[in-house]
Amino acid sequence: MMTQGDNIANDILFEWLLRRGDTALILGHRVSEWCGHSPALEEDIALANIALDLIGQSRLWLGYAGEVEDRGRGENELAYLRDTWDFRNILLAEQPNGDFGTTLMRQFLIDVWQDALLEALKTSADERIAEIAVKAGKEVAYHLDRSSDLVIRLGDGTPESHWRMQDALDTLWPYVGEMFAADAVDEAMAAAGLAPDPKMLKPGWEHTVAAVFKQATLTQPQSDFAHKGGLTGRHSEHLGHLLSEMQFLQRAYPGATW
Amino acid sequence: MKKEWPLWEVFIRGQHGLNHRHVGSLHAPDAEMAIRNARDVYTRRKEGVSIWVVPSALITASDPANRDALFEPATDKIYRHPSFYDIPDEVGKM
Numbered sequence: 001m002m003t004q005g006d007n008i009a010n011d012i013l014f015e016w017l018l019r020r021g022d023t024a025l026i027l028g029h030r031v032s033e034w035c036g037h038s039p040a041l042e043e044d045i046a047l048a049n050i051a052l053d054l055i056g057q058s059r060l061w062l063g064y065a066g067e068v069e070d071r072g073r074g075e076n077e078l079a080y081l082r083d084t085w086d087f088r089n090i091l092l093a094e095q096p097n098g099d100f101g102t103t104l105m106r107q108f109l110i111d112v113w114q115d116a117l118l119e120a121l122k123t124s125a126d127e128r129i130a131e132i133a134v135k136a137g138k139e140v141a142y143h144l145d146r147s148s149d150l151v152i153r154l155g156d157g158t159p160e161s162h163w164r165m166q167d168a169l170d171t172l173w174p175y176v177g178e179m180f181a182a183d184a185v186d187e188a189m190a191a192a193g194l195a196p197d198p199k200m201l202k203p204g205w206e207h208t209v210a211a212v213f214k215q216a217t218l219t220q221p222q223s224d225f226a227h228k229g230g231l232t233g234r235h236s237e238h239l240g241h242l243l244s245e246m247q248f249l250q251r252a253y254p255g256a257t258w
Numbered sequence: 259m260k261k262e263w264p265l266w267e268v269f270i271r272g273q274h275g276l277n278h279r280h281v282g283s284l285h286a287p288d289a290e291m292a293i294r295n296a297r298d299v300y301t302r303r304k305e306g307v308s309i310w311v312v313p314s315a316l317i318t319a320s321d322p323a324n325r326d327a328l329f330e331p332a333t334d335k336i337y338r339h340p341s342f343y344d345i346p347d348e349v350g351k352m
Contacts, residue, residue: 040263042284046298146294153287 008192013126014069015088015185016195018078019231021061022089024136025079026239027110028054029246030097039100046146050107053139060132080250084233084240091230092175094239098168101154101161105168108151111144112208113179113201120196129194148212155216166218177226180205185231265314266292268299270306278310286311 032051038044062075073081092110097103118140121133154161180202182190189195213220229235249256263285269278281300286292292311301309320328332338 040285042286042295042299045302046295049298049302149290149294153291 008188008194010068010070012185012188013194014065016189017061017065017068018088019090019185021058021065021075021078022087023093023110024054024061025058026087026089026242027093027107028052028058029242030093030095031103031107033097034103043100047103050143050146053136053143057132057136057139060135064128064132076250080247084235084243086233087230087235087239087243088233089230089239090175090178091227091236092172092178094230094236094242095172095175096238098171099164101164102168102171104147104150104154105165105172107143108147108212109172109176109209110179111140111147112205114140115144116201116204117196117198120201124195125193148208151212151218152216155213155218162217165216169213169218170221173221173223174225174227177224178228178230181226181228181231183231263287266296266311267314267317268292268296269310269312270296270300271308272306274307278308281305283314289313 028051031047031054034047035044035051038047058079059075062078066074066078090110092106095102095106097106115137118133118137121129122137124130124133151165155165156162180198182198186195186198190197210220227236244251264287265283266286266289267283268281270281271278284292284295284299286295289311293309296309296311300306
């Protein structure tokens, strides 16, 4: 087993870890926005559980990122004291909640990808990455179980739930491609045996998604157009608003602790 | 269309070997989702290893108005408790 820094430049590993941690953090914060607003009490608690799982995962990724960077920043500094252009989450994660169907579709599209990614990361040559993937993998397996079930139920539900789910899918589809776009960071990670090439995850993702959409009676959009930029810090306008809320306390009262 | 999901009673088994115990109720459209909801609502703090859900409508309950007739007669029959025996120490906890 390797330890950090072997066989890969620290700045590349840091960059890749931020992508994992930021995607989990931003999606987790988005899901947490439902707390107290969900359509049913049971759903409210389920969404809060998922948000907490994701924020927990981001702590592991960002904690490791801070160690790799070795400039004295820990998970808290990375989460609360960076600005928009420093975030490396995929654009899909920061898209607004919209209606319940949009939140659910966003979760499903990301869950299928995360599930495959974490499965592959369990055999990473980096011990820490493999450990995080094992822990997060169990949580994400449940998230996927739940989100795919609800996508099918609502897609194949009432006329209103069907059009809302189709509408959500059509709206979010242009953000799917970013999950599978590989750049130099991904290629270096793959070459070092630390992470899979994102492109390799696409056939499995497409297979699962197509099977669920078929059961859900949803029509998969044909367009290949993909918004990109989240992984290099070029975000949609939504992220700044999200951060202004998420980071408010540390911005208004720097250094505040419990 | 009925807006409210039906009510389910939730039973959780805390550890292997123990009984399922009633922990509360929740709403869900069907049994499968009742299990998922129970997992999310009632096992967040490692409370269980197994979940049962039962439609609340299928539970037949005793009538509280009959309480005296049903339960009062047992209160003065202390001899029904096996508390008049000396239990040997080697039996341990019963």
